[in-house]
Amino acid sequence: xxxxxxxxxxxxxxxxxxxxxxxxxxxxxxxxxxxxxxxxxxxxxxxxxxxxxxxxxxxxxxxxxxxxxxxxxxxxxxxxxxxxxxxxxxxxxxxxxxxxxxxxxxxxxxxxxxxxxxxxxxxxxxxxxxxxxxxxxxxxxxxxxxxxxxxxxxxxxxxxxxxxxxxxxxxxxxxxxxxxxxxxxxxxxxxxxxxxxxxxxxxxxxxxxxxxxxxxxxxxxxxxxxxxxxxxxxxxxxxxxxxxxxxxxxxxxxxxxxxxxxxxxxxxxxxxxxxxxxxxxxxxxxxxxxxxxxxxxxxxxxxxxxxxxxx
Amino acid sequence: xxxxxxxxxxxxxxxxxxxxxxxxxxxxxxxxxxxxxxxxxxxxxxxxxxxxxxxxxxxxxxxxxxxxxxxxxxxxxxxxxxxxxxxxxxxxxxxxxxxxxxxxxxxxxxxxxxxxxxxxxxxxxxxxxxxxxxxxxxxxxxxxxxxxxxxxxxxxxxxxxxxxxxxxxxxxxxxxxxxxxxxxxxxxxxxxxxxxxxxxxxxxxxxxxxxxxxxxxxxxxxxxxxxxxxxxxxxxxxxxxxxxxxxxxxxxxxxxxxxxxxxxxxxxxxxxxxxxxxxxx
Numbered sequence: 001x002x003x004x005x006x007x008x009x010x011x012x013x014x015x016x017x018x019x020x021x022x023x024x025x026x027x028x029x030x031x032x033x034x035x036x037x038x039x040x041x042x043x044x045x046x047x048x049x050x051x052x053x054x055x056x057x058x059x060x061x062x063x064x065x066x067x068x069x070x071x072x073x074x075x076x077x078x079x080x081x082x083x084x085x086x087x088x089x090x091x092x093x094x095x096x097x098x099x100x101x102x103x104x105x106x107x108x109x110x111x112x113x114x115x116x117x118x119x120x121x122x123x124x125x126x127x128x129x130x131x132x133x134x135x136x137x138x139x140x141x142x143x144x145x146x147x148x149x150x151x152x153x154x155x156x157x158x159x160x161x162x163x164x165x166x167x168x169x170x171x172x173x174x175x176x177x178x179x180x181x182x183x184x185x186x187x188x189x190x191x192x193x194x195x196x197x198x199x200x201x202x203x204x205x206x207x208x209x210x211x212x213x214x215x216x217x218x219x220x221x222x223x224x225x226x227x228x229x230x231x232x233x234x235x236x237x238x239x240x241x242x243x244x245x246x247x248x249x250x251x252x253x254x255x256x257x258x259x260x261x262x263x264x265x266x267x268x269x270x271x272x273x274x275x276x277x278x279x280x281x282x283x284x285x286x287x288x289x290x291x292x293x294x295x296x297x298x299x300x301x302x303x304x305x306x307x308x309x310x311x
Numbered sequence: 312x313x314x315x316x317x318x319x320x321x322x323x324x325x326x327x328x329x330x331x332x333x334x335x336x337x338x339x340x341x342x343x344x345x346x347x348x349x350x351x352x353x354x355x356x357x358x359x360x361x362x363x364x365x366x367x368x369x370x371x372x373x374x375x376x377x378x379x380x381x382x383x384x385x386x387x388x389x390x391x392x393x394x395x396x397x398x399x400x401x402x403x404x405x406x407x408x409x410x411x412x413x414x415x416x417x418x419x420x421x422x423x424x425x426x427x428x429x430x431x432x433x434x435x436x437x438x439x440x441x442x443x444x445x446x447x448x449x450x451x452x453x454x455x456x457x458x459x460x461x462x463x464x465x466x467x468x469x470x471x472x473x474x475x476x477x478x479x480x481x482x483x484x485x486x487x488x489x490x491x492x493x494x495x496x497x498x499x500x501x502x503x504x505x506x507x508x509x510x511x512x513x514x515x516x517x518x519x520x521x522x523x524x525x526x527x528x529x530x531x532x533x534x535x536x537x538x539x540x541x542x543x544x545x546x547x548x549x550x551x552x553x554x555x556x557x558x559x560x561x562x563x564x565x566x567x568x569x570x571x572x573x574x575x576x577x578x579x580x581x582x583x584x585x586x587x588x589x590x591x592x
Binding site: 011012013014015016017019020021022023024026027028030031034035036037038039041042045055095098099102103105107113114115116117118119120122123124125126127128129130131132133134135139140142145164185188189242246248249252253266267270271274275280283284287288290291294297298302 | 322325326328329332333335336337338339340342343346354355357360361362402403404406407409410411413414419422424426428429431432433434435436437438439440441442443444446459460462463466467470494495496497520523524526527530531541542543545546555557560561563564567568569571572575576
C-alpha cells in the first residue's frame, strides 16, 4: 500500500495490483487472439488436409510432413533459408564492424555518410528490392555495363565470358548471390548502429591504459574491443538471423524463387503452396519448420540479455 | 605524435572506406532517381552510359505514375492504415508497458518476456491462419484486415521499447505526486506520461514505418488495385504481364521510400535501444 494521505481510500484509481492487471489485459488478450490462437491453428492445419476450397479441419496426422520432406523443392528451400541467413549475417557482422569503427572517427560530412548508409534500412524493403531488381536486369544491368567497359565481359576471351550479360537472376549461383547481397545491403545499417552503440560503450580510460602499456591496435581489438562488445555483436547477429530467416519479400520480389526453385526459401514456399496453391495444410507444415530455429534463437537472445544484465 | 603526411594518409583511407560503403548503400536510390527522369529511349539503349542522362531528362514517368496509376491511392491507403495502427498500438502498448515497468515481479516479468517473444513469431507462420480469419470475418480486400493484424508486430515491439523508457523515470516522481494528492492512476497520466513523451513519439514513428514496410500480409489479403498499400502496389501493379515499366516503377519506389527515411533517421538510435535491451547502458 502506498503511504500518501489517500492510503486508506479503496478507489480503483489507487489500487496498484488491480490497475496493473487492468492495464496489461488488452495487450495479453490481443496477443492471445491474434498471435497465440493463429499459431495453434497453424499447427492444426499442418496436421489436417485443409485447402482454401475446403478449409474444414479434418485431422490426418503427420502425412503433410512426410509429403513435404519427400519434396525436393522443400529441401532446397530449407537449405537456402539457412544458407541465405547464415552467409548474409556473417558478412553483415564483419562489414558492420568495419563501418562502425570508421564511423567512430570524427570527420567532416559525417551526418551525410550516416544518412546514406542508413537508407537501406529506412526504405520499405519491397521498394528497395525493386531497385535491386532493376540493377540485376538481364540486359540493362549497370554491373554488367561496368564489367563490359573494363573488359571482363562481352569480348572474346574475356575473363567472365564472351556474352554481353551475366544474367544475374537467371543463373542459380548468381541468383543466390544476388539474394544474399540484398539481405546484406538491407541489414548492414541495423547491425552498424548496434555495433556503434557497443563501441561507444567501451570506457575510454581502458583503451588509453592499454595504449600506455604499449598495446598494438590489433591487441586492443582482440583483447578489449571484441570481448567487451561480444554481447552486443551477438544481439546484432541473432536479430539479423531472425529477419533474414523469416523474410519473404527479398526472394519474392527478386526471383519468385527461381530459376526453377533454386532460390526458394521456407517463407516463399509457404506462400506459393499455402496461398497461391491453396493447400493450407502443406503451407502451414512448411512454415512450421521455421519455428524450432526461431525458438532456439530466442533462447540465445534471452541468455545474452540476462548475462549482460548481471554484469 | 602523428606526422602530417601520416594524418593525410589516414584521413584519405577513412574517406575511401566510407565512400565504398556509402556507394553500396545509396546506389540503388541513385539508380531510382536516374530511371525516374530518364527517357525510355535512353533507358533502354544498352550502349548508352546507364549512369548519366544521354538525352534530356523527362517528367513522363512521374506523370504516368501520378495520373495513370493508383499510386496516390496507395499512398493514402498506407497513410490510413499506418495512422490506425499507431492509434491501436498506443492504446494497448502504453498501459501494458507502464504496468510491466512498474508492477512486474514474478509473473509480471515472465509476462514481459512472453510479450517480447511473440515478436519472434513471424508473419511467415501466421499469414496462413490469419488469411482464414480474414475470410471468416469478410475482411478480405479490406484495409481493416491490415489495421487489425499489423498490431501483431507493433504491439510486442513497442511494449518492450516503452517498458525501457518507463523504467528510466524515477519512482520518486510518482510518489511525490501521490503525496501531493494525485491518485495512483492520476500520477501515471498527469506526471509520468508527459515525461515519457519522447518514448511515445518514438513508438509512433516505428509503428507507422513498420506498417508501411509490411509486405506479406498485404500481399496475402489485398488483390484489388485500389485497396493496395504502397509496399505491394508499386511492385505488383506497375508490372503488366512480363512488361516492367521501369521508369514509373523506380519513381514510385523513390517517392515512397525517401521522405520517411529522413524522419526515421532521427529516431534510429532509440529504435536500437529497444533491440539491445539494455545490453548497452
